Amino acid sequence: MVRRGDRVPNDPSVSVCILVLEHAQLAMDCLDALRRPGASPTGTELVVVANGTSPDQLDRLAGHEDVVLVVNRENLGFSAGCNQAASVARAPILVFLNDDSTVAEGCLAALIRVVSDDPAVGAVGSRIMSVDGSLQEAGSVLWRDGSAAHVGEGLPPGSDAYLEPRDVDYASANGLLVTRSAWDVVGGFDERYFPAYFEDVDLCLALAAHGLRIRYEPEARVIHRGSQSTTRLYRDFLLSRNQKRLVEKWGQALDQFEPRPPKDSGPVFDAAMERAIKRRSAGATSPRPAAAGAAVGDTPVPRSADPPEGPLDLRADYQSYLEQRVTDGDRRISTLETYLAGLWGVRLRRWAGGLLARRRN
Numbered sequence: 001m002v003r004r005g006d007r008v009p010n011d012p013s014v015s016v017c018i019l020v021l022e023h024a025q026l027a028m029d030c031l032d033a034l035r036r037p038g039a040s041p042t043g044t045e046l047v048v049v050a051n052g053t054s055p056d057q058l059d060r061l062a063g064h065e066d067v068v069l070v071v072n073r074e075n076l077g078f079s080a081g082c083n084q085a086a087s088v089a090r091a092p093i094l095v096f097l098n099d100d101s102t103v104a105e106g107c108l109a110a111l112i113r114v115v116s117d118d119p120a121v122g123a124v125g126s127r128i129m130s131v132d133g134s135l136q137e138a139g140s141v142l143w144r145d146g147s148a149a150h151v152g153e154g155l156p157p158g159s160d161a162y163l164e165p166r167d168v169d170y171a172s173a174n175g176l177l178v179t180r181s182a183w184d185v186v187g188g189f190d191e192r193y194f195p196a197y198f199e200d201v202d203l204c205l206a207l208a209a210h211g212l213r214i215r216y217e218p219e220a221r222v223i224h225r226g227s228q229s230t231t232r233l234y235r236d237f238l239l240s241r242n243q244k245r246l247v248e249k250w251g252q253a254l255d256q257f258e259p260r261p262p263k264d265s266g267p268v269f270d271a272a273m274e275r276a277i278k279r280r281s282a283g284a285t286s287p288r289p290a291a292a293g294a295a296v297g298d299t300p301v302p303r304s305a306d307p308p309e310g311p312l313d314l315r316a317d318y319q320s321y322l323e324q325r326v327t328d329g330d331r332r333i334s335t336l337e338t339y340l341a342g343l344w345g346v347r348l349r350r351w352a353g354g355l356l357a358r359r360r361n
Contacts (some may be wrong), residue, residue: 007066012045014093014108016097016108018031022054031067039103045068051115072084074304106228111175122339124216128175128220139151139277143260144259148171166277170200170205171214173199199242209253225356240321
């Protein structure tokens, strides 16, 4: 079901796409921030996709005349929901925004300026901050194993680091602008990453494979509450699962990136981050996906030939993940027990040897 409010512009300049799962109040706060004077350019279209939202929460989203509301009976996943939002949006510029985020004044205008000044830019990411003002992301770095790291994550409120615009490996799909022309070239988000995570990494790789640049714009600021829709354990499962899918799709194309350093390696990690930032800023070679015949001219990057996954597939994968975690945990405990037994065996032998020596004397 799609309902277009009476006050939605017929010929919008930019479409802001927001997905909602369960907590309608998050989306209401997000929309209120966009409605503030000076927050959105004239002709902004607001597109909200209720992705399996319960009826009581859905009632709170209905009836807003400045909103295009799309209602799905079940959660189609982040990629499919965003693709659906883009399909009903009418503007030449798309901005994807999490429902647990709010834009600062001038955010959309700053994003739009970047693509207006340079047609080679396909996507622009925002400076994402926590509610307390600390930094969550100033663009992101991709590692050779398909994992990623947010630049500047955890820097304190008021930090003046990473305040220069630059090209990036990828930018998260929260406060992410994508031009309609770039979106059409790559075909939107790849839905193999159901239900969420790594679809934004994949999108940016696909854009780069078509010679389009991904920029970070520090004047575009987004406040992100974070982790409002899932548990840490389930999030770890999805990240692990979808990272493997990214590697399966992009294969040797990931070899251009730095090897992933241990995150707790201090200066080693920081040095690798800086090298990765400079490499992309200097204009690294665009990646090509692993699949045959990919990304030639205007040929779209290949999509998954598999049918869309459903809740049963996801549940089975999650169950397997949990069982593996238990197995790994048991293996670590067994290894520790063996180590401790050996350690105490050495100590007991030394003690016994010392005791016998004293007795002989």
